[in-house]
Amino acid sequence: MxxxxxxxxxxxxxxxxxxxxxxxxxxxxxxxxxxxxxxxxxxxxxxxxxxxxxxxxxxxxxxxxxxxxxxxxxxxTYVNPDAPKGGYFAIDASGTFDSMNPYSRKxxxxxxxxxxxxxxxxxxxxxxxxxxxxxxxxxxxxxxxxxxxxxxxxxxxxxxxxxxxxxxxxxxxxxxxxxxxxxxxxxxxxxxxxxxxxxxxxxxxxxxxxxxxxxxxxxxxxxxxxxxxxxxxxxxGARLDEPRMDTSPGSGPYMVAGYDINRRIVYERNPDYWGKDLAINKGRHNYDEIRVEYFADETAAFEAFKAGEYTFRQETNSKQWATGYNFPAIDKDYVKLETIPDGNPPTNVGFVFNLDRDVLKDKRVREALALAYNFEWTNESLQYGLFEQRHSFFQDTVQEAKGVPEGKELEVLQSLGDLVPPALLTEPVRMAHSSSADRLVDRGNLRKAMKLLDEAGWAVGTDGKRRNAQGETLDIAIPINSSGSPTMESMIQTYVQNLQQMGVNGEVQKVDPSQYTLRQRDRDYDILFAGYRTFIGAGTGLMQLYGSANAEVSLFNPAGVASPLIDALILLALQSEEKETETAALTALDRALRYEFFMVPAYYKADNWVAYFNMYEHPETMPPFAVGEMDFWWVDPGKADALKAAGALR
CATH class of the missing domain: 3.40.190.10 (Periplasmic binding protein-like II)
Structure with missing residues (x-):
């Protein structure tokens, strides 16, 4: 395997x-x-x-x-059982925190x-x-x-x-x-x-x-x-559903050593950890201390990394990866850059439509709004051409639906009778639209979008704004986290610019991290740049992601998608007794999710970009499904001493 x-x-x-x-x-x-x-x-x-x-x-x-x-x-097999114990590992977080209870909705x-x-x-x-x-x-x-x-x-x-x-x-x-x-x-x-x-x-x-x-x-x-x-x-008398700063004792290898609200959290390895000698734990949990350093936003966080205030960074900003890593610590070989292959399917990120909004219940409106996203221009102009266009919820796996259904997948769909729209059986699977990379506004897509909005009853007025028969404007608000990356903000801003070209009253609402979290939980948005957890096997988590029963309350279903067809396909996958049937049911599920069209698929990359101070070591042969920086990496004491002596770390 x-x-x-x-x-x-x-x-x-x-x-x-x-x-x-x-x-x-x-x-x-x-x-x-x-x-x-x-x-x-x-x-x-x-x-x-x-x-x-x-x-x-x-x-x-x-x-x-x-x-x-x-x-x-x-x-x-992939760990170093002789990895030395000791040293520290430091990462960053943006924004704020006011609780040490991760299980509360508040x-x-x-x-x-x-x-x-x-x-x-x-x-x-x-x-x-x-x-x-x-x-x-x-x-x-x-x-x-x-x-x-x-x-x-x-x-x-x-x-x-x-x-x-x-x-x-x-x-x-x-x-x-x-x-x-x-x-x-x-x-x-x-x-x-x-x-x-x-x-x-x-x-x-x-x-x-x-x-x-x-x-x-x-x-x-x-x-x-x-x-x-x-x-x-x-x-x-503590409750699981209430925020609090005190933590209950855990049985894991690390425990809270202290925190400074909105600035730092420190976890230390428990010297009396009961499970340190278990076979499954050999070569793991090697740091004496794990720190989380908080910063106001991504810009401040990156500057702090350059100064050695924290020591490991998993980069997600393409502009930064392409142009930002040219500071003195790189030149002096204090910081190492590495691209590590990612065996996981890519995260399903994109512009998610809130299906609870009446204006977005019409698929024609959603299709029109989707055409405002220009992946090709965004990738070339803002992301340095480092990403690929995502089409599928199961991108680059055997479950990805392609073309028209055939074989076992077709049998699965046909078994569901009238639940399956005829188009799903005869037409090729929905693919992300293509756009011109030469300019932000793709005029062909703009014309298609304008036609769809006209058909949906949103006509353009004399002021260039689209209104329905009741005279209401087509308002679309997209909240963004003020602590997020400038590249992400630019991408969303340019998307909204294209919406405005269509006559849509589009708005980017920049909010602080706490308010952003609250709006996510309350589903208080028209569109949100968000994601669905990759979960391709037939596990019950699929119901929390896409199932109708929990659509109104599930935090894992930001669109609120609810479909009897999707429910039936999840159930078939769960009931499968052999791998072939499971794969066919999940391929059909991919086809159905794309047909429902509740998300504009965005970009993905197949590798992990990591930057770290060179005191860290990892196994020569990495496992496919985790970078494992907090799990099975370790500190080389001699290299750590050299960095400290050179003043590279704070």
Missing amino acids: RDVPARNRTIAMTRPTGLRNAGIVALGVLGAVVLATGLRAESQAEPAMTKSEAVIKSHGFSHYGDLDYPEGFDQL GRAGALSSMMYESLLDPGAPADEYGAQYCLLCESLEYDEGKTYVIFHMREEAKFSDGTPVTAHDVVFSHELLLEQGLPSYANAVKQRITGAEALDDHRVKFTFAPDIPRRSLIDQAGGVSIWSKKWFEET
């Missing part, structure tokens, strides 16, 4: 690899089960045993039975504020295998072949940073706390799938699953919940 080119794989989910993605909440993961040969043979040798009665025991979980790492493995949580908490299964490793999770707080798990329940056997040595043991009672408490005080979209989805959580004793916890639902992402969902101290919450 590890020899397969990363971008040709069937990929299940993108893991965040850096601070700029750290605010995206993990949704769940496609898994598969490893069946020991003896256990498989035993279950096949007893025909009287029903599918739900055959018990499977394992050290990890994967849906298709193909774990790469065997029971008793010594280490992850307030703006500090960066990395969930890193102290672990789960039964490890969501962060391995980075060279998709669709698999291995035991962390548990040492093994067992479940029936029908996946009606799972029992996790927990490690008795696991403990929180305050020295109290992590028990099955903490697991049940955490599960119930999320249902009571967590995000409504998450709680609603879990209640329909997990019918019970029970501590069988101090170190065994059982989850029971609802009948007559797909078996996908049940076990890994139960095993992926962050575990908090029941004792701490009961003693303090």
